[in-house]
Amino acid sequence: MRKEIPYKIYLKEQDLPKAWLNLRAFMKKKPAPLLDPVTLAPITLNSLSKVFCDELAKQELDDSSKYIPIPQAVRDFYKMYRPAPLIRAYCLEKALDTPAEIYYKFEGNNTSGSHKLNSAIAQAYYAKEQGLTGVTTETGAGQWGTALAMACSFFGLECKVFMVNVSYKQKPHRREVMRTYGADIIPSPSLTTEVGNRILQEFPNTAGSLGCAISEAVETASRLNGYRYVLGSVLNQVLLHQSVIGLETKTALDQYGVKPDVIIGCAGGGSNLGGLIAPFMAEQLQGKADYRFIAVEPASCPTLTRGKYAYDYCDTGKICPLAKMYTLGSGFIPSASHAGGLRYHGITSTLSELYAQGLMEARAVEQTSVFQAAEAFARVEGILPAPESAHAIHVAMEEALNCKRTGEKKKILFGLTGTGYFDMMSYEKFHDGKMSDYIPTDNEIETSLKNLPSLTR
Amino acid sequence: MRKEIPYKIYLKEQDLPKAWLNLRAFMKKKPAPLLDPVTLAPITLNSLSKVFCDELAKQELDDSSKYIPIPQAVRDFYKMYRPAPLIRAYCLEKALDTPAEIYYKFEGNNTSGSHKLNSAIAQAYYAKEQGLTGVTTETGAGQWGTALAMACSFFGLECKVFMVNVSYKQKPHRREVMRTYGADIIPSPSLTTEVGNRILQEFPNTAGSLGCAISEAVETASRLNGYRYVLGSVLNQVLLHQSVIGLETKTALDQYGVKPDVIIGCAGGGSNLGGLIAPFMAEQLQGKADYRFIAVEPASCPTLTRGKYAYDYCDTGKICPLAKMYTLGSGFIPSASHAGGLRYHGITSTLSELYAQGLMEARAVEQTSVFQAAEAFARVEGILPAPESAHAIHVAMEEALNCKRTGEKKKILFGLTGTGYFDMMSYEKFHDGKMSDYIPTDNEIETSLKNLPSLTR
Numbered sequence: 057m058r059k060e061i062p063y064k065i066y067l068k069e070q071d072l073p074k075a076w077l078n079l080r081a082f083m084k085k086k087p088a089p090l091l092d093p094v095t096l097a098p099i100t101l102n103s104l105s106k107v108f109c110d111e112l113a114k115q116e117l118d119d120s121s122k123y124i125p126i127p128q129a130v131r132d133f134y135k136m137y138r139p140a141p142l143i144r145a146y147c148l149e150k151a152l153d154t155p156a157e158i159y160y161k162f163e164g165n166n167t168s169g170s171h172k173l174n175s176a177i178a179q180a181y182y183a184k185e186q187g188l189t190g191v192t193t194e195t196g197a198g199q200w201g202t203a204l205a206m207a208c209s210f211f212g213l214e215c216k217v218f219m220v221n222v223s224y225k226q227k228p229h230r231r232e233v234m235r236t237y238g239a240d241i242i243p244s245p246s247l248t249t250e251v252g253n254r255i256l257q258e259f260p261n262t263a264g265s266l267g268c269a270i271s272e273a274v275e276t277a278s279r280l281n282g283y284r285y286v287l288g289s290v291l292n293q294v295l296l297h298q299s300v301i302g303l304e305t306k307t308a309l310d311q312y313g314v315k316p317d318v319i320i321g322c323a324g325g326g327s328n329l330g331g332l333i334a335p336f337m338a339e340q341l342q343g344k345a346d347y348r349f350i351a352v353e354p355a356s357c358p359t360l361t362r363g364k365y366a367y368d369y370c371d372t373g374k375i376c377p378l379a380k381m382y383t384l385g386s387g388f389i390p391s392a393s394h395a396g397g398l399r400y401h402g403i404t405s406t407l408s409e410l411y412a413q414g415l416m417e418a419r420a421v422e423q424t425s426v427f428q429a430a431e432a433f434a435r436v437e438g439i440l441p442a443p444e445s446a447h448a449i450h451v452a453m454e455e456a457l458n459c460k461r462t463g464e465k466k467k468i469l470f471g472l473t474g475t476g477y478f479d480m481m482s483y484e485k486f487h488d489g490k491m492s493d494y495i496p497t498d499n500e501i502e503t504s505l506k507n508l509p510s511l512t513r
Numbered sequence: 514m515r516k517e518i519p520y521k522i523y524l525k526e527q528d529l530p531k532a533w534l535n536l537r538a539f540m541k542k543k544p545a546p547l548l549d550p551v552t553l554a555p556i557t558l559n560s561l562s563k564v565f566c567d568e569l570a571k572q573e574l575d576d577s578s579k580y581i582p583i584p585q586a587v588r589d590f591y592k593m594y595r596p597a598p599l600i601r602a603y604c605l606e607k608a609l610d611t612p613a614e615i616y617y618k619f620e621g622n623n624t625s626g627s628h629k630l631n632s633a634i635a636q637a638y639y640a641k642e643q644g645l646t647g648v649t650t651e652t653g654a655g656q657w658g659t660a661l662a663m664a665c666s667f668f669g670l671e672c673k674v675f676m677v678n679v680s681y682k683q684k685p686h687r688r689e690v691m692r693t694y695g696a697d698i699i700p701s702p703s704l705t706t707e708v709g710n711r712i713l714q715e716f717p718n719t720a721g722s723l724g725c726a727i728s729e730a731v732e733t734a735s736r737l738n739g740y741r742y743v744l745g746s747v748l749n750q751v752l753l754h755q756s757v758i759g760l761e762t763k764t765a766l767d768q769y770g771v772k773p774d775v776i777i778g779c780a781g782g783g784s785n786l787g788g789l790i791a792p793f794m795a796e797q798l799q800g801k802a803d804y805r806f807i808a809v810e811p812a813s814c815p816t817l818t819r820g821k822y823a824y825d826y827c828d829t830g831k832i833c834p835l836a837k838m839y840t841l842g843s844g845f846i847p848s849a850s851h852a853g854g855l856r857y858h859g860i861t862s863t864l865s866e867l868y869a870q871g872l873m874e875a876r877a878v879e880q881t882s883v884f885q886a887a888e889a890f891a892r893v894e895g896i897l898p899a900p901e902s903a904h905a906i907h908v909a910m911e912e913a914l915n916c917k918r919t920g921e922k923k924k925i926l927f928g929l930t931g932t933g934y935f936d937m938m939s940y941e942k943f944h945d946g947k948m949s950d951y952i953p954t955d956n957e958i959e960t961s962l963k964n965l966p967s968l969t970r
Contacts, residue, residue, distance in 0.1 A: 062526040063592040069519040135520040136604065136895045147593065147667075165622050167897045167932075209892045210604075229686070229937035235944050236891055434693055435666045438593045440624045475624075477934045480686035487692050 058313055063146060065308040067139035072131060073307075075123035077299040079330065080292065080406055082338040085413065086119050087292075087405035088380035091367060096511065099377050107274060107376070108293075109284050111182040115293040122338075124296060126178075133177045133210060134300070137166035142308040143472075147436040149456070156459035158452060159316065160472040161305045161332065162439065167233065168203035170442065170474030171328050172288050175297035176200070179286040180207035189282030190214025194244065194269030196223055197397040197444070198230030199474060200288030205239035214283075218244040218272045221264035222392070230478050244269040251275055251373040265389045266400050271373025289325025290370060290379070290404045298331025301471065306335045309469070316347060316469035318455055322447040323351035323360065323418070324398035326407040332471040337410065349416040350455075351407065352447040354426070355495045357390040359383065359403045360411055360418035362501055367511045368402055378509065381408040384496075385504035391494035395423055395482035396443030401504075419451055422493040426450050427486040430476065442474040443482055515770055520603060522765040524596040529588060530764075532580035534756040536787065537749060537863055539795040542870065543576050544749075544862035545837035548824060553968065556834050564731060564833070565750075566741050568639040572750040579795075581753060583635075590634045590667060591757070594623035599765040600929075604893040606913070613916035615909060616773065617929040618762045618789065619896065624690065625660035627899065627931030628785050629745050632754035633657070636743040637664035646739030647671025651701065651726030653680055654854040654901070655687030656931060657745030662696035671740075675701040675729045678721035679849070687935050701726035708732055708830035722846045723857050728830025746782025747827060747836070747861045755788025758928065763792045766926075773804060773926035775912055779904035780808035780817065780875070781855035783864040789928040790873075797872065806873040807912075808864065809904040811883075812952045814847040816840065816860045817868055817875035819958055824968045825859060835966065838865040841953075842961035848951035852880055852939035853900030858961075876908055879950040883907050884943040887933065899931040900939055 080086055089098040104113040115124065126134075145158035163171035183191050190213050195201025201217040208215035217239050224231060224243035231241050244264050245252040251271040255262060262268075270287070277285035288294060309316065319336055321329030329351055339345040351360055360382050368383040370376040383402040390399045402408075410416045423443070430446035432453070433439070441449060452470040459466050476483065485491040537543055546555040561570040572581065583591075602615035620628035640648050647670050652658025658674040665672035674696050681688060681700040688698050701721050702709040708728040712719060719725075727744070734742035745751060766773065776793055778786035786808055796802040808817055817839050825840040827833040840859040847856045859865075867873045880900070887903035889910070890896070898906060909927040916923050933940065942948045 064526075066523045069521075167891065167895055169934075206895060210895075228941070229934070232937040232941045232944065233897060233934075236888055236897060236940055238892070431693055434624065435695070438624055438663060438667075440690060440693060477626075477686070477690075480689040483693055484685070484689045487689065 061144050061312050064141040064143050065312070066141055067304055067308055069135055071307055072134060072139055073126065073300050073303040075125045076296045077303060077334045077338060078118065078121055078124055078296050079299065079334045079337060080119040081122040082341045083409065085409065087409040090377040090379055093369070093375060093377055106278070107285050109182045109186050109188065111185065112179060112293050115296055116291060127181055130178050130181050137173065139304050140165060142305055145437055148433065151436045152453060152456050152460065154456040154460045155463060155465045156456040157465065157467045158456055159309070159314070159467065159469045161301055162472045163301060164439065164472065164475035168199055168206060169477060170199040170203070171298060171301055171331065172200045172203035173206060174300050174331070175288060175294045175327065176203035176207040177210070178297045180204065180211045180213055183213055183284060183286070184211040188213065188284055190216065191284055191286045192216045192218070192273040192277040193286050193288065194218045194266060194273045196220045196266045196399060198223055198227050198478060199397065201239070202230065202233050203288065204286065205234040205237035208239065209237040215239040216276060217241050218246065218269040220244055220266060220269050226481055227478055244272050246272060249275045263392060265372060267372030267386055270371035271375055274371065274375055289327040289400065290402065292406065294327045295330035295404055295406055298327050299334035301328070301331040302334040302336060305332065305469070314467055317466040318348040318350060318468050320350045320352060320448045320452050320468065320470040322398060322444050322471070322473060323353045323403060323407065324444065325400045326404035328471050328473045330404055330407055337415070340415065350451055351411070351416055351418045352451045353418065353420050354394060354398050354447065355420040355422045355493065356394040357384065357399050358420040359401065361420045364505050364508065365408060365412050366508050368508055370402065379405045381405045382411065383508070384501055385507050387507055388504040393492050393494050396479055398444050398447065421447055421450050424486070424491050424493055427483065427491060429453055439472065440476045441472060442476045443479050445473040448472070518601050518769050521598040521600050522769070523598055524761055524765055526592055528764055529591060529596055530583065530757050530760040532582045533753045534760060534791045534795060535575065535578055535581055535753050536756065536791045536794060537576040538579040539798045540866065542866065544866040547834040547836055550826070550832060550834055563735070564742050566639045566643050566645065568642065569636060569750050572753055573748060584638055587635050587638050594630065596761050597622060599762055602894055605890060608893045609910060609913050609917065611913040611917045612920060612922045613913040614922065614924045615913055616766070616771070616924065616926045618758055619929045620758060621896065621929065621932035625656055625663060626934060627656040627660070628755060628758055628788065629657045629660035630663060631757050631788070632745060632751045632784065633660035633664040634667070635754045637661065637668045637670055640670055640741060640743070641668040645670065645741055647673065648741055648743045649673045649675070649730040649734040650743050650745065651675045651723060651730045653677045653723045653856060655680055655684050655935060656854065658696070659687060659690050660745065661743065662691040662694035665696065666694040672696040673733060674698050675703065675726040677701055677723060677726050683938055684935055701729050703729060706732045708832070720849060722829060724829030724843055727828035728832055731828065731832055746784040746857065747859065749863065751784045752787035752861055752863055755784050756791035758785070758788040759791040759793060762789065762926070771924055774923040775805040775807060775925050777807045777809060777905045777909050777925065777927040779855060779901050779928070779930060780810045780860060780864065781901065782857045783861035785928050785930045787861055787864055794867065794872070807908055808868070808873055808875045809908045810875060810877050811851060811855050811904065812877040812879045812950065813851045814841065814856050815877040816858065818877045821962055821965065822865060822869050823965050825965055827859065836862045838862045839868065840965070841958060842964050844964055845961040850949050850951050853936055855901050855904065878904055878907050881943070881948050881950055884940070884948060886910055896929065897933045898929060899933045900936050902930040905929070
């Protein structure tokens with residue numbers, strides 16, 4: 057008989073993963089290499105090290121080491137907020153009257169409010185080890201910026217965050233959290249960079265975009281002594297660090313003999329989804345299991361479901377390496393009515409390749425239905441989810457309701473990436489019936505895709 | 514040899530307390546009884562049941578049952594966010610370079626952001642059991658209102674929250690959290706009640722106060738069919754429910770053979786402090802231990818350190834029962850520069866009596882030093898504390914620094930009641946150097962105390 061499953065499964069500290077799992081190393085057909093934005097040839101370690109810390113540049117290019125040890129200082133920091141609980145959604149199951157079992161890994165129990173801290177602390181650690189002065193980055197909804205500010209504060213690094221202007225204005229509280237951790241916050245586009253100047257001249261009233269903020273952060277890092285750029289999603293290194301989510305989840309499920317049938321995560325740049333599925337997909341790639349994986353993206357930024365699999369720039373300014381990925385074009389900016397994160401034009405190359413190989417499904421959902429799911433979830437499970445996370449909730453609930461119709465007792469696992477405490481303006485719109493759904497037209501997407509770089513790969 | 518203590522001690526679900534501890538039952542000299550506001554005689558169960566649910570009225574008057582079983586439905590709800598972690602502050606100890614061991618019980622890992630949910634769910638449960646339609650309450654900083662909204666949503670009860678006007682304006686995000694859980698939020702004072710009308714006529718520009726919001730909530734409950742009033746602090750029943758904090762803490766410490774030397778909590782109405790110290794004080798009262806207890810209050814609302822131990826009204830409108838407690842007078846309103854909660858003019862009668870008997874110390878601290886402590890704490894321990902909680906942090910740090918001077922390896926325990934995510938406007942003031950300290954003059958306090966009811970008790 058199976059052990060009774062508690063509401064929350066907390067691993068012991070000694071069960072925290074000792075190594076990250078490098079999903080690419082398990083793939084027979086690897087994701088295509090990053091390209092140098094100048095030469096358009098596969099990027100070299102040397103060239104990458106000018107942007108990233110040495111050790112992170114190495115991790116970025118390493119597609120053969122299956123496991124990479126987690127440094128002790130990072131593991132110690134993890135202990136301050138990990139292991140994160142794996143929660144059995146007993147109350148949601150009851151509310152939906154479904155025979156399915158629903159599990160979610162909750163990453164919101166830390167001040168960044170999300171899983172972003174998992175990679176921020178690793179990146180700050182390697183920067184400190186290299187003797188750097190500080191790092192630059194960009195942030196949209198603010199979770200990554202907060203996470204990095206916390207990590208830098210812990211290791212005594214300077215931290216400059218380019219915050220997408222619309223978020224800077226709409227989320228002053230996020231800004232203050234980052235200031236509490238000593239970070240310097242610059243609204244983007246700004247006049248402090250060349251690319252910012254250029255964009256402001258062309259679009260004086262722009263609300264900003266992640267792609268633009270990335271360009272500004274990269275430019276600033278290259279100008280300042282002892283600085284490097286760090287990024288909270290999309291990169292291989294980030295997926296690597298985020299594998300701690302999936303590793304903990306799998307250990308917890310294994311302790312109770314639970315094998316999920318379907319694994320669901322929200323997908324923007326792909327950091328959460330890539331981390332959650334890592335050990336499960338690794339099993340799948342070795343022919344040891346047969347899971348269904350579902351990436352959930354906003355209908356307003358439908359990278360996987362309507363984008364093109366091609367080489368593209370990771371940033372608006374076109375100064376970062378190019379990645380082969382599903383993309384809507386580096387100039388794509390979702391409608392201003394879009395709430396929360398998941399607004400990036402591309403998605404990490406590993407998930408792109410897995411999707412291209414048919415190993416993963418994708419679903420695009422509209423934001424009002426996402427907020428409906430968020431509110432229903434909050435009322436029974438207590439946790440107030442971030443809009444990003446609610447994309448996964450929405451599809452998990454759909455799957456559970458399917459089970460109700462079919463009578464199947466499927467085991468549904470999803471990633472609850474974070475809390476929505478700093479998204480209450482979006483919730484207010486939703487409560488007041490002022491939230492709209494916007495789906496880009498085919499024409500808009502085609503126009504944006506016309507600017508893809510012409511490459512034969 | 515002592516077992517190695519992890520960063521976070523999580524009890525197992527089966528170790529969750531099965532009964533609350535009723536601290537009054539352990540006291541030889543009991544707190545003075547509540548008085549009926551009309552007859553000024555000790556209040557009867559019958560009279561109290563017009564305001565509170567029957568079962569809660571019973572709990573309010575019960576000073577002899579040492580333990581009261583926690584209903585299964587409440588225990589099940591507790592499992593959604595409890596056990597709360599007991600955290601060893603390794604990083605803070607290192608930062609302070611102290612030989613002391615610092616422990617804190619963190620109650621912020623739930624959407625209400627604080628310990629308030631512990632009593633909210635119990636009160637909502639008893640209201641539902643009695644077949645009521647809904648409940649009314651007041652909220653200041655918003656933690657209690659959020660907690661009650663969550664609890665009512667879970668049990669399908671209506672919930673009307675009178676929110677102190679200044680908080681209603683300054684904390685629209687809190688309001689939206691409560692709306693997410695379906696609650697009805699009314700800024701107080703309002704024109705929906707007689708007492709609100711009266712106060713608005715006399716003070717048209719008032720920022721509101723907890724005392725006034727209480728009066729409005731009580732009046733509304735008495736007017737509506739199937740409604741009762743519920744309260745998040747001060748009451749005996751609330752202290753009872755909050756004993757879950759101390760019980761879990763003690764179980765966790767006992768598992769590692771740790772006996773705290775000093776136990777510190779912030780004190781407003783007293784719900785957190787009363788809950789945290791409950792099992793420890795019960796030991797003390799039985800002569801089985803010798804702990805130091807410290808209540809920390811804001812210098813701008815110095816109830817214990819500068820108030821009078823006397824019978825007073827619990828609300829501005831003088832329609833609630835009277836309690837014998839340390840009080841600054843029911844008309845006392847802290848300076849508008851005061852941030853966060855802990856702004857109540859009195860403190861629960863049990864803690865008042867313990868303080869009067871010399872079993873507890875009290876310390877008043879100024880808010881800029883509180884925010885300094887909050888920021889220093891956040892930077893090393895990760896958690897961004899609520900201003901209320903930071904009062905306890907401040908004194909815990911002082912005690913740890915004392916140990917550094919004396920070389921003592923004291924074990925310091927404090928209650929970290931919640932997170933500060935909805936207090937970023939106050940943090941912003943602090944970051945911008947715009948936060949001031951206000952200490953009421955002796956004359957102000959004397960004037961306020963002149964309005965105490967004249968009673969011989």
